[in-house]
Amino acid sequence: MSRVYNFSAGPAVLPEEVLREAADEMLDYRGTGMSVMEMSHRSKAFAGIIEEAEADIRELMQIPDNYKVLFLQGGASQQFAMIPMNLMKNRVADYIVTGQWAKKAYQEAQKYGKVNKIASSEDKTFSYIPDCSDLPVSPDADYVYICENNTIYGTKFKTLPNTKGKTLVADVSSCFLSEPVDVTKYGVIYGGVQKNIGPAGVVIVIIREDLITDDVLPGTPTMLKYKTHADAGSLYNTPPAYGIYICGKVFKWLKAQGGLAAMKERNEKKAALLYDFLDQSRLFKGTVRKEDRSLMNVPFVTGDEELDAKFVAEAKKAGLENLKGHRTVGGMRASIYNAMPYEGVQALVDFMAQFEKENL
C-alpha cells in the first residue's frame, strides 16, 4: 500500500488515522459483532455515535444551545432549495454571487420568490470577493446568502458581509472546520462534508432555532423541512449512518490536533508555503486577488495551457494527484484541506520549483 498526496477539491483527502480506525472496525465495531453499516439507526451503539458526533462538533465550533445541528442528505445542492423553502416568509432573498455554487443557489432560489443579486464578482471570473460593507440589502429580505469559501475560484470572505440586520446564510462546504468561527453571526451555516470532514453523502446544517418552523412554502416535501429533522434528532428516517460515523472520527481527530484554532494556524502555515512560492515564481502565478485568497483551495496557472497539462501529468507521476484546475479557471488547483499534511504541500512546492527550473 502506498498513499499519494491527494489535492482533490472534493471528495478529498481524509486523515489516515481515521481511515485506519474505520478499516479496523469494519467487521466488528467495538465488540458489537457488526459493522456500523449493519447497525440499526435506532440502536444504542448508533445513538452513541451520532450523539458523540454532535457533541464534538458543538465543542469544536462552540455552537450555542439555541442552534440545532442536523445531519442530512442531498448535499449542498439540495440545500439550495431547502433554504428558500424553509426561510422565505416574505418570498424575498438577497444573494451575493462569488462563484458557481453561489450562482446555482441563486438560480434555484428564483423558483420560490423574488431573489436579488446584490453583489457579484463574475466580471473578473470570480477572482475576488466584492466589498460587502454597504450593499443594497432588501428591506424585506428573509436572508442574505453567501458561499463563504469558493472551491473553484479559491476565494474566501475574510470579513462577513454587513447584512444590515438580516439573517446570514452561508455555505461553508470548502472551509468547514478549517478555522474558528463565530456561529452567532449566522442564521444558517451548512456544508457538504465531502471536502473537509468526511465521505460524500452527508450535509451538516447548523441552524438557529427560531428559523425552524412549520411555516414553510406550500408543497415543501416533509424530508425538505428542517423541522422534520430537528424534531427527530436527524433520525426521522434512516440517516447516512456510516458517513456520520466517519465525520465523528474526524471531529475526534480535530480535537486531538488542538481544535480549530490549531487548525487555523496549521492551515495558514500550509497556505503560506504555497502562496509565498507562487508570489516569487517566474513560471507560476496565483489567479486570486491577494487579500481574498482561500486557505483551502489554491488555483494557479503558468499562462500556457500545454505547460499546465504537462505539469499536471508529471505531478501525477510524482504522486501528487488531482492538481488539474476547474475548466472555468484552467491551469491548476491545489486543495489543501485540514487533512493535507504540511509535508504534502512541501512536496508540491518542491516539485513546482523543480518543474520551473526545467521548463523556464
Place this chain on the structure above:
Amino acid sequence: MSRVYNFSAGPAVLPEEVLREAADEMLDYRGTGMSVMEMSHRSKAFAGIIEEAEADIRELMQIPDNYKVLFLQGGASQQFAMIPMNLMKNRVADYIVTGQWAKKAYQEAQKYGKVNKIASSEDKTFSYIPDCSDLPVSPDADYVYICENNTIYGTKFKTLPNTKGKTLVADVSSCFLSEPVDVTKYGVIYGGVQKNIGPAGVVIVIIREDLITDDVLPGTPTMLKYKTHADAGSLYNTPPAYGIYICGKVFKWLKAQGGLAAMKERNEKKAALLYDFLDQSRLFKGTVRKEDRSLMNVPFVTGDEELDAKFVAEAKKAGLENLKGHRTVGGMRASIYNAMPYEGVQALVDFMAQFEKENL
C-alpha cells in the same frame, strides 16, 4: 473479533466478504493510493465503480434498455415526495396501503394532488395483502402505488396488483434483489439500499424513460427531478460515493452466488426453515396470513409480552441480535435478508426450540 447473527430490519447484515474487501481497500483502492471516500466523483476510478455497479444491477435484474438506473439520496422517504412531484400529470394517484411505509407515501402524496386509497389491510394490523385483482383504479390515475414487501408486518405481494393499464410504482426496499423480477411490469421500482444491498444513504430508482420529463410540478427542486439525475448519470452533484461502492460489491457477491434465481431458492429455504418451525410450535406463532408471508421479514409472537421480552434478551446473549418486533406488532421479528446465512436461521430456530422447551 466475533460476529453476531444480526436480524435487524435495516440497516442490516451485509456479506462478510464484502466488508473484508472494503476494509482491505480502505487506505488504497486498487493502487490509486487513496480510499474510495477520498476520490473525486469525476475521477476515472470512480467512473469505473459506478458504471460497473450499474452494469451489474442491470444484469442481475435484467433491466431493459428503456429503463434508467439512478443512485440517489434521501431514502424512500424522499421518494414519497419525488414520485408525485415527477409523475402526477393529472394530479391523481391511487395507493394500496399495506403498511406504515405505504401509508406514509400515501399521506405525503396528498400534498400534491387527489390521492385515492383503493385498498388497505389496516383493518387487521396489515397482516395480509388485500385482493388486488379488480380494484377501483381511477380512470385518470397517473400511477398505482404499492410497497411490495412490508418490513414491519412481514407481508409480500405474491401477485402484482391489476393496475388496469396504469403505471405501477413499487417501493421494494425490503425485497430488493431477493428474487428475480419482471421489470417491464413496473414504471418505477425503487428502494433504500440499507436493508438488502448496502449502507444507508443510497436509494436506487429504476425508472422507465418515458416517465422522466421536464414536466414536473411547479416548485419541484432541481435535486428532486428524476431528469436532473438521469441526464447526469447520477453525477449531477457529488453522489453518496462510498455507499455506491459497497452496493457494487454486493452486486458482485450476488452474481457470484448465482444471481437472483439462486438467491430466491436460498431465501425460500431459509424462510421455510423458520416458518415450518413456527407452524408446528406450541409457543411461537407467526402473525401473517400464510399466503402473504414475506421471505425477508418474519414477525412472530408468544402471545405473552413478558415472555417475548425474555426471549429477545436471552437471544441477544446467545449472539442472535435485533429480534425485537416493531412496536405496532409487538413480539419478535427476524429479518433474514440475502446476506443472512442459512446457519443464522438454523441457529435462531435451534434457540427457539430450546426456549420453547424451557418455557412452555
